[in-house]
Amino acid sequence: MSRPRSAGFGFGAVLVAIYAFIYAPIVISFIFSFSAERFPTIPLGGVSLQWYGFVWSDPDVHAAFWRSVNVAALAAPIAVFIGFGAAYTDYRSKFFGKALYLTLGLLPPLVPVLILGVAMLFFFARVGLFGGLYSIVISHVVLCTPFAFTVVRLRLTQVNPALEQAAWNLGAGPWRTFASVIVPLCLPAIVAALLVTAAISFDEFAVAWFVSGMNETLPVRVLNFVQGQASPRINAIGSLTFTISMLLVMSALILLFFRTPQGSAPIDAARDKP
Amino acid sequence: MSEPLIKIRQVSKSFGEFLAVDSIDLDIEEGAFVAIMGPSGCGKTTTLRMIAGLEIPDRGSIHYRGSDVTFAAPWDRRMPLVWQNLALFPFLNVMENVAFGLRMANVPKIERRERAHQWLDRLGLAEFSRRSVMDLSGGQQQRVALARALVTEPRVLLLDEPLSALDSHLVVRMQAELINLQRQLGITFVYVTHSQSEAFAMADRVVIMDRGRIQQIGAPREIFRLPTNRFVAEFVGANNIISGRVAELRGERAVVETELGMLCATSRSPLALQAEVDIIVGADLIAVGPDGVFAEDGKQIVSGRVVGEQFLGSSVTLHVDVGMQLPMKVQLPLHKFDQLGVGRGAAVSLSWEPSAALVLPATKQ
Amino acid sequence: MNAFTVASPKQRVARSSWRRKVFSFFWGAPLLIWQGAFFFAPLIFLIVLTFWSVRSFRVQPDATLKNWIKILTTEYVWSAYLRSVVLSACCSLITTAAAFPFAYFVAFRLSMRARLFATCLLIVPFFTSYLVRVYTWRTMLGQHGAVNNLLAWIGLPAQTMTDNFFGVLVGFVTLTLPLVCLLHVLSLSYVDKRLVEAAHNLGAPPFTTVLRVIIPSARTGLILGVAFAFVLSFGDFVSPDLLGGRNPPLVSLLIIDQVKGGSNWPSAAVIAMIMVITLVIVVLGASRLAYSGRK
Numbered sequence: 001m002s003r004p005r006s007a008g009f010g011f012g013a014v015l016v017a018i019y020a021f022i023y024a025p026i027v028i029s030f031i032f033s034f035s036a037e038r039f040p041t042i043p044l045g046g047v048s049l050q051w052y053g054f055v056w057s058d059p060d061v062h063a064a065f066w067r068s069v070n071v072a073a074l075a076a077p078i079a080v081f082i083g084f085g086a087a088y089t090d091y092r093s094k095f096f097g098k099a100l101y102l103t104l105g106l107l108p109p110l111v112p113v114l115i116l117g118v119a120m121l122f123f124f125a126r127v128g129l130f131g132g133l134y135s136i137v138i139s140h141v142v143l144c145t146p147f148a149f150t151v152v153r154l155r156l157t158q159v160n161p162a163l164e165q166a167a168w169n170l171g172a173g174p175w176r177t178f179a180s181v182i183v184p185l186c187l188p189a190i191v192a193a194l195l196v197t198a199a200i201s202f203d204e205f206a207v208a209w210f211v212s213g214m215n216e217t218l219p220v221r222v223l224n225f226v227q228g229q230a231s232p233r234i235n236a237i238g239s240l241t242f243t244i245s246m247l248l249v250m251s252a253l254i255l256l257f258f259r260t261p262q263g264s265a266p267i268d269a270a271r272d273k274p
Numbered sequence: 275m276s277e278p279l280i281k282i283r284q285v286s287k288s289f290g291e292f293l294a295v296d297s298i299d300l301d302i303e304e305g306a307f308v309a310i311m312g313p314s315g316c317g318k319t320t321t322l323r324m325i326a327g328l329e330i331p332d333r334g335s336i337h338y339r340g341s342d343v344t345f346a347a348p349w350d351r352r353m354p355l356v357w358q359n360l361a362l363f364p365f366l367n368v369m370e371n372v373a374f375g376l377r378m379a380n381v382p383k384i385e386r387r388e389r390a391h392q393w394l395d396r397l398g399l400a401e402f403s404r405r406s407v408m409d410l411s412g413g414q415q416q417r418v419a420l421a422r423a424l425v426t427e428p429r430v431l432l433l434d435e436p437l438s439a440l441d442s443h444l445v446v447r448m449q450a451e452l453i454n455l456q457r458q459l460g461i462t463f464v465y466v467t468h469s470q471s472e473a474f475a476m477a478d479r480v481v482i483m484d485r486g487r488i489q490q491i492g493a494p495r496e497i498f499r500l501p502t503n504r505f506v507a508e509f510v511g512a513n514n515i516i517s518g519r520v521a522e523l524r525g526e527r528a529v530v531e532t533e534l535g536m537l538c539a540t541s542r543s544p545l546a547l548q549a550e551v552d553i554i555v556g557a558d559l560i561a562v563g564p565d566g567v568f569a570e571d572g573k574q575i576v577s578g579r580v581v582g583e584q585f586l587g588s589s590v591t592l593h594v595d596v597g598m599q600l601p602m603k604v605q606l607p608l609h610k611f612d613q614l615g616v617g618r619g620a621a622v623s624l625s626w627e628p629s630a631a632l633v634l635p636a637t638k639q
Numbered sequence: 640m641n642a643f644t645v646a647s648p649k650q651r652v653a654r655s656s657w658r659r660k661v662f663s664f665f666w667g668a669p670l671l672i673w674q675g676a677f678f679f680a681p682l683i684f685l686i687v688l689t690f691w692s693v694r695s696f697r698v699q700p701d702a703t704l705k706n707w708i709k710i711l712t713t714e715y716v717w718s719a720y721l722r723s724v725v726l727s728a729c730c731s732l733i734t735t736a737a738a739f740p741f742a743y744f745v746a747f748r749l750s751m752r753a754r755l756f757a758t759c760l761l762i763v764p765f766f767t768s769y770l771v772r773v774y775t776w777r778t779m780l781g782q783h784g785a786v787n788n789l790l791a792w793i794g795l796p797a798q799t800m801t802d803n804f805f806g807v808l809v810g811f812v813t814l815t816l817p818l819v820c821l822l823h824v825l826s827l828s829y830v831d832k833r834l835v836e837a838a839h840n841l842g843a844p845p846f847t848t849v850l851r852v853i854i855p856s857a858r859t860g861l862i863l864g865v866a867f868a869f870v871l872s873f874g875d876f877v878s879p880d881l882l883g884g885r886n887p888p889l890v891s892l893l894i895i896d897q898v899k900g901g902s903n904w905p906s907a908a909v910i911a912m913i914m915v916i917t918l919v920i921v922v923l924g925a926s927r928l929a930y931s932g933r934k
Contacts (some may be wrong), residue, residue, distance in 0.1 A: 011744040015757075016579035018741050021815055022764055025772040028779060038777070042785040066470040082669045089667035102711055108678055110920065112874025114891055115685075116678075118911050122904055142678045145670065165328055166361035170422070176661040177349075180377075184365040204769060206876075209682035210898075219768065226774045226881065237772030244767040248723040347658075 033235035064221035075140035083148025117210030131213030155189030296486035297412030310479035354423035512557035539631035742823030802884030810878025826860020866925035
């Protein structure tokens, strides 16, 4: 099959253009964070670590960073607990209205964050849940649970249902089966879900901006920076948060895909060793 | 006669529209090796699962040692199952797998390990106790599954086609091991299989099921020689089935009008004249010789042509066209076949004693 | 040995399944409770709020259509709405026009490994801060920014690329392009290659194949891509702010102004509901288009 060379070129150009467009701000932000000048441009005037230094020593940034960490540290376990429970329920039970249950529980990522943020702001203010770190935790759990669900549910599809039944058969009631069989089988997925939800929470700025009041998380701090004083500090923070998020996600991927999966398809009993 | 260990009464189970088990009654005595056998979809596995509590009957009751356990949760029954796909816990090593049931019974750790080790020893797996179950061969995994079930010292062991995934040379060995174990321990085995040879080799009593119903219960030999209906006759062994109508009744003997002529056969249940019947003749009970060799002295004689031969090792099955829709099957030992010297297309005579032919009322298919 | 107590069949079913029901409930209920209380309730409250009123700077429960009438008859709301719709539609078109050839190349002309790598490269941007990217664009597209410097170096005049629709579009595309590309790559990789081969076999030149075979097969992905891009960009408030100048405003900015600026929450709620209704219509319309005509 002959393909005209020009077509290949054309496609290649589109590919390059798109990746260039997507990665331009990312790469340039990274470069700008090392700028010696207040208003960096291409070509870079001089190289310096001053912005990282400023960010490192800025008490507001510190406070915001730790708030982000605390929120993620609280939101992730709660979201994974709820998401895991929902995934397990989906895996094991059939009940009336199950499709509805799932749709309702997993809808949040599809609703625009602006709407969610505004709705939560109004609601929390009305019921007195506004303005604390807990407000952000609550809203992040709402957003992150569907992701935790997906990660765990994927893992559960690989689990042989006979394993649970074998445990029952050997005397384990539902709770003991859960603790002794399901949890060990799902452990990598649980940890991966924790890492993914932590990453999502750590990066989330929109809803947090609405419900946090004065309690800024790091992304909210960035939003306020961006709307106020422009400076390469922002690029520095951006590079740092990117690194942290990537680390979290890479660890999750390694756990999910590079460990030998256990408890998968039924053990193949037909082998040729005696 | 003491109470049976397990009593199944009028148990039915449906899955949606599909009736898997249809009003079955079954008694299982203590210490017996009972095999439940039948084609795929006959309900044998469903029955086993209901005994284990993994399915709840829609109707009927199951009693164990006198108590009604129909609705008891699976973890409250002490009837470990050896699974078809083994269901070993991949996140536990061999020792932990075997000790699992003891752990669930809250047996202290030291005692658990000791008892698990005893069983591993007994089944020749002691050296693997710390290995992951995934590293073992099929046969070894099978034995781990067995040890896991037996370590809890149950009164009843349930087995769901445990040998079906093993290579054939392993199957024979494992069968012998299982028979030995059952004899030594004296516990009740309920063994589900689709393989006739397995059921016959191992069980004291065989239960044959088809389409949710029990077709016949009895000792292997009884089922083999004296099937009670057409399904069992076709399913078990090599039997020839000749349909006909009862022409005469003479006590235990019946004369039946068939497309091969008037045949004489033995009946074990009352028959009516003109009733539609099937005559069952075991393939190994038919003598075969060159055409015209048999003298008529009360035997049934039929002529035909050899259309096929099947070499089974120490025996041969001959397919002989005698004018019916299906050829008749004759099974003879290899040395007899060699003596006979007949090949494809040869004209032969078949002969059997009337006592070897069984008359059964025809069942509607 | 355990003892099986003598209980009636009904009692026994009740007891064993009660324990199982508690167990299932324990694991299944939290999702319903949490999302019900913190996802649904706020959304329902948003609707309810549109009927409340503001008296002396305090929001009071009420049952009035006043807010709706006021917003629906205000000129600048509609003009902002129109601008938002037009810009989001442009974003959808641009991203689809760019993503489709991109995805075609990746799905059909790259090896398995290259495709995997290309896909991973599309996923990385999700973990960078969208805020920082938009901010970086602002510095790059400014009067004395990198892009204008480049243009000057080539000899072209400086362009105003921020505080206008162009800037907003750049931001929107930054937000939506990776997702739309991903969607199209996935959708096209599910197109049955044999159909394509059959078409080539019957003599159809590549472009015709694309028109007649590939686009119809990948229709769902295409329509979903358009819908996603529209929904995402319609709700975005960062690009209109940083790259669009705040004038003239878009719907998302209107909402934020009402919320952060004043206490007229019912009005903000009305505008938010208008946004929700628009998006629901778009999504429903897209679903019907995408899945109609399927056997």
